[in-house]
Amino acid sequence: MNFDFDLFVIGGGSGGARAARVASGEHGAKVGLAEEYRMGGTCVIRGCVPKKLMVFASELGNRADDARAYGWEIERGGFDWQHFHGKLREELDRLEGIYRRNLERAGVEIFDCRATLHDAHTVKLSDGRRVTAKHILIATGGRPFVPETVEGWENANTSNDVFLLDELPKSVLIVGGGYIACEFACILNGLGVEVTQFYRGAQILRGFDEEARGHISELIKESGVDLHVGTDVKELDKRDDGVWVKATDGREAVYDRVLYATGRRPNIEGLGLEELGVEIGRRGQIVVDEWSQTSVPSIFAVGDVTDRINLTPVAIREGHAFADTMFGGKKIKPDHELVPGAVFTQPEYGYVGMTEEEARDQGPIEVYCATFMPMKNAFIGKTARVLFKLIVCAETRKVLGCHIVSEEAGELIQLAAVAIKMGATKEDFDRTVAVHPTVSEELVTMRTPVRTA
Incomplete structure (x- = not known):
């Protein structure tokens, strides 16, 4: 044919x-x-x-x-x-x-x-x-997915709509706790919008490392985002002064915009x-x-x-x-192992490999973790802390996962991912000389595990 x-x-x-x-x-x-x-x-x-x-x-x-x-x-x-x-x-x-x-x-x-x-x-x-x-x-x-079971769902926007706005709203409710919701909460907050965020689960960023999730949640709240977990939208209604929202916990408020980021x-x-x-x-x-x-x-x-x-x-x-x-006659399969990624919250979250929860289900591990106030923040009294975390197989000594919450974490994790993809062990990290003074030197200076599992 x-x-x-x-x-x-x-x-x-x-x-x-x-x-x-x-x-x-x-x-x-x-x-x-x-x-x-x-x-x-x-x-x-x-x-x-x-x-x-x-x-x-x-x-x-x-x-x-x-x-x-x-x-x-x-x-x-x-x-x-x-x-x-x-x-x-x-x-x-x-x-x-x-x-x-x-x-x-x-x-x-x-x-x-x-x-x-x-x-x-x-x-x-x-x-x-x-x-x-x-x-x-x-x-x-x-x-984008918007749950049509919510009464008045048609009055909500999605992440696709943000880039088309003629003007920036003064207030916004973001519904969702995934990476898109958290990123837009930080973005709009940084642009001067009054941001409220609802997430029906117990903690944002489901599926990511639990320790990193908790750290980011605290930083988001400290930055000015009014974050409410265990909370969802019950009803929406378009009013002259904005979108009226009734939440599952009984609270009611009017926002200029309601943005659903509840998955794709x-x-x-x-x-x-x-x-x-x-x-x-x-x-x-x-x-x-x-x-x-x-x-x-x-x-x-x-x-x-x-x-x-x-x-x-x-x-x-x-x-x-x-x-x-x-x-091309090359017989190439796409490689889905050890794919790094970044969540562009503020600060960013870079990750590669397993979460602590995934790793401990597969065998004995050591966890190396440090949270600290970087020099740049400490000098001017800012309280935002960074997090560096390595998850190591106790038997092979290979680094199974790396998690960074810091400014430019997306840039940092790309380089760490190369080493981890090559099969680097904790001792390979330890043998690497630190670049000082940087926040990233923590990757090669953590010597004692904070816990084992």
Whole structure:
């Protein structure tokens, strides 16, 4: 059978774009790609990139306060959202253009429309056309989830909406306790918004290391976020003066905005997957094997839509491995072991490997941990403390996990991850000479475990 394309990709985000570009530009496949919104996907348009730029902006007010404490004659003014937001739009436009140009240079044919599946080799485009492909790759990412069981849920915003706001609200309620909720709580607080945060669980950042979770929770509250755990929204109502909220603990208040950050779901609605027999998991994810192949042999999936590890660099690795395997004859599986990550709270949380809880379930461990006030803060009387933690296998001496809560923790954990990925032992860390004076020297100066398990 003759196909229009060797590969057709649905989704122009990080994973789909990488797969398309490598398959076409490096391996000579004929590739088509459909994107219904903007090229670049969640990360570039409504995720990592704009969020990190907002992190940068939100940190500068406190740095002005620090500068004054260090002796600089600086007055802190208000934040100009219009100025920032205009530059943000320009930057996202620039990055989207780069994505598009890179695909075009690689020879990928782009379709700016929605695509769904007709059969195992045919894609329906929203402009009425149909195209065929030997292989189809689903890379449609995820979307914010808002529980529709809450009365008045339609009056809430999601993280996608934050980047589109015409003006910054004076007050906001953030619902959720995951990394997106905590990041936006810190960002908006840093920009001068009065932030309240509800989380129905007992502690924020479920799934992360418990000691780090507790440390970050205290720092968030100290920074001015009004955090309430064990609390959820019972009812929402749009009023003239904002959004009225009734909480499960009985409290009532009105906020300019209510932002739900209660998780994301794989973006598969209306694609036609189930009708073709593609297996869907209980969380709505596309089930794939180690080669990113679905239960229908010609259909593959990468990125957040598979709900493996929902990080942009992982989606890129998955897309690249798929293209190399399918069209480059290299047989490469994406590596999901010891993937580092960062939560861009203030301060940041960088992590790689196991949590203490995961590690102790697998065998005897030693835990090395230090919390202290860094020199930079101590000098001006700031009370924020950093946390450095290593989890070590008591038998092999390998470092199983590293957790850092500190300014620039995302930068620090990248370097620690290289050593841990290589199989470094605690003694390898101990033999490494410290860089002094830095906060990161604590990684190689912790000599005595604080506990064993």
